[in-house]
Amino acid sequence: MRYYISDLGQYVGQKIELKGWVYRTRSSGKVKFLELRDGTGVVSCVFFRGDCTDDVFTRFDELTQECSLKLTGTVRKHPKHEKVYEIGVTDFELIGTSKDYPISPKDHGTDFLMDNRHLWIRSKRQHAILKIRHEIIMSVRDFFDGRGFTLTDAPIFTPAACEGTTNLFETKFFDEKMYLSQSGQLYAEATSKAFGKVYCFGPTFRAEKSKTRRHLIEFWMVEPEVAFNDMYENMELAEQFMEYIVQRCLKNRPDEFKTLERDISKLAPVVAPFPRLHYREAVDLILKENPAFIVGDDFGAPDETIISSKFDKPVFVHHFPQAIKAFYMKEDPSDRGYAMGSDLLAPEGYGEIIGGGQREESVERLLLKIAEHKLNEKDFQWYLDLRRYGSTPSSGFGLGIERAVAWICGLAHVRETIPFPRLYGRSYP
Amino acid sequence: MRYYISDLGQYVGQKIELKGWVYRTRSSGKVKFLELRDGTGVVSCVFFRGDCTDDVFTRFDELTQECSLKLTGTVRKHPKHEKVYEIGVTDFELIGTSKDYPISPKDHGTDFLMDNRHLWIRSKRQHAILKIRHEIIMSVRDFFDGRGFTLTDAPIFTPAACEGTTNLFETKFFDEKMYLSQSGQLYAEATSKAFGKVYCFGPTFRAEKSKTRRHLIEFWMVEPEVAFNDMYENMELAEQFMEYIVQRCLKNRPDEFKTLERDISKLAPVVAPFPRLHYREAVDLILKENPAFIVGDDFGAPDETIISSKFDKPVFVHHFPQAIKAFYMKEDPSDRGYAMGSDLLAPEGYGEIIGGGQREESVERLLLKIAEHKLNEKDFQWYLDLRRYGSTPSSGFGLGIERAVAWICGLAHVRETIPFPRLYGRSYP
Numbered sequence: 001m002r003y004y005i006s007d008l009g010q011y012v013g014q015k016i017e018l019k020g021w022v023y024r025t026r027s028s029g030k031v032k033f034l035e036l037r038d039g040t041g042v043v044s045c046v047f048f049r050g051d052c053t054d055d056v057f058t059r060f061d062e063l064t065q066e067c068s069l070k071l072t073g074t075v076r077k078h079p080k081h082e083k084v085y086e087i088g089v090t091d092f093e094l095i096g097t098s099k100d101y102p103i104s105p106k107d108h109g110t111d112f113l114m115d116n117r118h119l120w121i122r123s124k125r126q127h128a129i130l131k132i133r134h135e136i137i138m139s140v141r142d143f144f145d146g147r148g149f150t151l152t153d154a155p156i157f158t159p160a161a162c163e164g165t166t167n168l169f170e171t172k173f174f175d176e177k178m179y180l181s182q183s184g185q186l187y188a189e190a191t192s193k194a195f196g197k198v199y200c201f202g203p204t205f206r207a208e209k210s211k212t213r214r215h216l217i218e219f220w221m222v223e224p225e226v227a228f229n230d231m232y233e234n235m236e237l238a239e240q241f242m243e244y245i246v247q248r249c250l251k252n253r254p255d256e257f258k259t260l261e262r263d264i265s266k267l268a269p270v271v272a273p274f275p276r277l278h279y280r281e282a283v284d285l286i287l288k289e290n291p292a293f294i295v296g297d298d299f300g301a302p303d304e305t306i307i308s309s310k311f312d313k314p315v316f317v318h319h320f321p322q323a324i325k326a327f328y329m330k331e332d333p334s335d336r337g338y339a340m341g342s343d344l345l346a347p348e349g350y351g352e353i354i355g356g357g358q359r360e361e362s363v364e365r366l367l368l369k370i371a372e373h374k375l376n377e378k379d380f381q382w383y384l385d386l387r388r389y390g391s392t393p394s395s396g397f398g399l400g401i402e403r404a405v406a407w408i409c410g411l412a413h414v415r416e417t418i419p420f421p422r423l424y425g426r427s428y429p
Numbered sequence: 430m431r432y433y434i435s436d437l438g439q440y441v442g443q444k445i446e447l448k449g450w451v452y453r454t455r456s457s458g459k460v461k462f463l464e465l466r467d468g469t470g471v472v473s474c475v476f477f478r479g480d481c482t483d484d485v486f487t488r489f490d491e492l493t494q495e496c497s498l499k500l501t502g503t504v505r506k507h508p509k510h511e512k513v514y515e516i517g518v519t520d521f522e523l524i525g526t527s528k529d530y531p532i533s534p535k536d537h538g539t540d541f542l543m544d545n546r547h548l549w550i551r552s553k554r555q556h557a558i559l560k561i562r563h564e565i566i567m568s569v570r571d572f573f574d575g576r577g578f579t580l581t582d583a584p585i586f587t588p589a590a591c592e593g594t595t596n597l598f599e600t601k602f603f604d605e606k607m608y609l610s611q612s613g614q615l616y617a618e619a620t621s622k623a624f625g626k627v628y629c630f631g632p633t634f635r636a637e638k639s640k641t642r643r644h645l646i647e648f649w650m651v652e653p654e655v656a657f658n659d660m661y662e663n664m665e666l667a668e669q670f671m672e673y674i675v676q677r678c679l680k681n682r683p684d685e686f687k688t689l690e691r692d693i694s695k696l697a698p699v700v701a702p703f704p705r706l707h708y709r710e711a712v713d714l715i716l717k718e719n720p721a722f723i724v725g726d727d728f729g730a731p732d733e734t735i736i737s738s739k740f741d742k743p744v745f746v747h748h749f750p751q752a753i754k755a756f757y758m759k760e761d762p763s764d765r766g767y768a769m770g771s772d773l774l775a776p777e778g779y780g781e782i783i784g785g786g787q788r789e790e791s792v793e794r795l796l797l798k799i800a801e802h803k804l805n806e807k808d809f810q811w812y813l814d815l816r817r818y819g820s821t822p823s824s825g826f827g828l829g830i831e832r833a834v835a836w837i838c839g840l841a842h843v844r845e846t847i848p849f850p851r852l853y854g855r856s857y858p
Contacts, residue, residue, distance in 0.1 A: 002657070004577065004625065006577065019656075019657045019821070020625075021622070021819045022819075038625050039579070039621075039623060039624040039625025039626065039656070040577060040624075040625055040626075066818045066819040067818075067819050068819035068820065068821045095819075095820070095821055095822075096790070096816070096818075096819045096820030096821055097819075097820075098817070098818040098819045099817070101818050102818075116811075116814075117811075118616075118619040118811045118812075118814060118815065119814060119818060121581075121619070121620060121623040122622065122623040126623075127623060127624070130579065130581060130620075130623075130624075131579065133580075134579050134580045134581075137580055138570075138574055138580075141567075141570060145567055148433065148435065148469060150468070150559065150560065150563050151562075151563045151566055151567075152550075152559060152563075152848045153632075153649065153847070153848060154848070154849065155647060155848075155849045155850075155851055156585070156609075156632050156634075156647055157646070157647055157851050157856055159856055159857055169600065169601075169602075170601075171598065171600040171601075171609075172598075172599075172600075173598075173646070173851070173856050174636070174638065174853065176856060178856060180585075180600075187547075187848065187849055190547040190550070190858070191550060191559075191848055192468075193450070193551065194468060194550040194551040194555075194556060194559075195468040195469075195556070195559075196433065196449075196467050196468025196469055197468065197469075198468075202631065202632060203582075203585050203631060203632065205585075207603070209603065217586070217602070218584060218585055218586055220582065227448075227468070228431070228448045361525065382545075382546075382547045382857070382858035383547075383858075385545075385547060385548060386547065387525070388527070388528070389495045389496075389525075389527040389530050389531075389548060390450045390451075390495040390496050390497035390524075390525045390526075390527045391497065391524070391525030391526075392448070392497045392524055392525055393524075418582070419581045419582060419583070419584075419616065419620055420583065420584045420616055421584075422584055422586050422602070424603065425603075427586055427588055427602050427605060427607060428588055428811070429619070429811035429812075
């Protein structure tokens with residue numbers, strides 16, 4: 001029988017054994033305190049001379065930050081706080097020592113903390129972020145699994161470069177040249193014709209040689225795809241999805257938001273429907289504050305902030321110019337020159353978190369696009385087959401998990417959103 | 430409002446619209462039949478002259494295998510079968526044509542089917558396999574999420590080679606040499622010291638230049654790790670886990686097992702506890718049937734079959750010789766020369782599906798092991814830190830998803846267990 005701190009409420013009055021690590025110690029004469037953490041929570045353990053032997057009371061002084069131990073004691077309700085418990089210690093056994101633990105409560109530089117990421121994750125703040133990350137991932141899966149989507153994961157080794165090779169990691173697959181996937185979308189389109197509603201969810205890679213607060217080299221992306229959906233149904237799916245994720249985190253992770261000092265009043269309004277702006281409407285807003293913006297261009301981070309600052313929930317921008325969008329995106333036949341896609345911009349300056357839209361379903365038009373984008377037609381034979389055999393309207397989107405975590409947690413940098421980040425210039429530990 | 434075939438029972442007597450693809454057609458004079466599939470199921474659609482116009486009745490002949498269409502009709506109970514429905518068609522609209530669909534009911538060679546994997550997945554058998562794969566993945570996540578484990582995904586770009594570089598994909602991370610992950614275990618050990626109970630679950634890579642029915646180049650692996658667990662608690666976790674997965678598939682996927690003609694009486698006995706054999710006991714069994722086996726060696730596939738054929742449920746073999754195991758595995762202090770790990774062999778000749786065990790927790794012994802295995806100590810500084818700061822006993826295991834899918838579905842080859850397999854000599858589509 002293993003006892004965990006998260007379950008202490010079930011054992012009030014009982015003598016139990018806990019295993020964990022020392023988070024902090026303090027002592028004041030005849031009472032000594034130790035905060036024990038075991039990954040499920042932190043509990044105050046009280047050493048009171050008389051409850052424990054003199055030997056145990058003395059050995060307390062051997063306990064250092066992050067040493068591991070087995071501890072025996074009685075579970076008690078906290079004298080003042082509801083649903084808080086403490087342990088009246090009777091004995092303990094040191095399991096693993098910890099001499100000069102490198103991370104102390106004092107401030108450390110970012111490089112030092114990143115070098116010690118394997119230890120840094122033990123701290124309360126990092127712990128809270130990664131718990132919210134897990135909640136977000138569970139929400140993603142439950143949302144799709146509960147709505148009849150089939151998970152069909154895409155391969156990482158991909159022969160074709162669907163958005164140009166600039167930011168692709170080229171690698172060798174035995175004697176062949178291949179790339180590490182930057183999106184599972186094309187594969188999800190194939191499986192959506194078999195399963196109707198699908199999603200893929202795995203790591204994706206972009207070889208961007210830039211250090212920004214929003215880019216990871218290796219990041220997780222979830223990409224649903226629905227056969228027969230048009231771009232408007234796609235936006236409805238995306239807004240229901242984001243509402244579900246945010247509201248579930250608010251419900252299930254209040255303690256973690258508190259640890260992060262996140263202003264959750266900023267998340268409460270994230271309820272569908274979200275506002276929608278045509279690219280032209282968005283440009284009008286941008287030009288008022290950034291007159292240098294060139295109409296027809298994609299938005300920069302400051303432009304996205306101009307738009308999102310006008311709303312208290314995420315906002316869609318749809319119908320971007322066809323010229324700046326990927327080859328597979330469908331041009332709107334009733335709005336020439338504009339693509340049937342949309343980006344979703346998160347509030348508070350977090351920028352684009354979702355990109356998606358409706359795919360070109362005609363094999364002839366797709367062939368023209370492949371030529372225009374100077375892509376190799378041979379690489380896309382199987383993708384063209386999806387239009388040759390029972391083509392349908394089809395729409396989907398991609399959500400970058402780490403950007404969602406950064407926004408929901410209110411973080412300044414995406415590097416804290418994943419257990420072991422890979423950034424330009426950072427591949428350790 | 431979108432209607433799906435899986436929900437037809439709710440709409441009996443109503444006129445609805447379905448969107449999907451033609452699975453098969455047949456006609457007999459004044460009645461014509463079409464089997465429509467939409468990814469959630471297959472339904473018989475009946476064209477009866479009088480119910481539909483002459484024009485609709487005539488246009489039926491334009492419908493070819495895998496063309497897509499929108500169809501209107503009334504939902505009816507099947508005259509004979511319980512919980513089966515059919516559609517009395519009144520109208521339809523062809524959406525995407527399908528001329529000379531390459532996969533017909535006749536037998537095709539494996540290479541042809543693999544080249545057309547993007548279409549092959551539309552067939553009933555592949556559909557059933559991938560639905561069971563999804564059920565297995567959902568079971569994996571629900572098992573751990575429901576038991577207080579935290580998901581902490583490991584990076585794909587890894588600087589260190591934990592089991593030698595022979596089967597590693599070397600790749601460039603900008604100017605650095607790195608590898609594609611073959612296991613997230615070392616990282617899960619780090620996060621288990623922060624969260625207690627963790628798992629990682631993502632794609633892993635082995636550059637094996639061999640074509641066997643059990644190896645993929647790119648495969649998904651789930652790896653739980655529990656701080657303070659010993660090798661015996663680890664086996665208990667693994668057997669509860671496998672029982673949960675198998676029993677849940679049996680409960681939720683009876684139709685898919687039927688499609689696959691899987692003998693589910695072979696899966697029913699998969700209930701914990703599983704039998705356990707010491708390596709020496711397993712060797713005794715092997716030697717009776719394979720006298721050429723060299724004591725001290727790892728098992729070959731035929732040796733695993735000898736053992737697993739003796740049991741009707743998965744069987745653990747524990748305490749393999751230390752010499753053939755990875756550097757991080759703990760030697761049993763009370764059984765010198767043997768490692769505190771175990772493999773789980775699936776029945777019916779499917780061989781090893783789980784490998785795991787207890788990790789060496791002493792920094793001094795781990796340093797010796799790293800030197801013995803001629804690994805680069807510098808690469809493992811962060812891993813050694815886990816022993817320097819609050820080391821604990823720690824155990825975990827890895828389950829290869831595709832091998833589990835192959836066994837549970839009763840497949841002859843692992844290539845059908847994943848939407849887009851990557852094999853030696855196979856990287857398309």
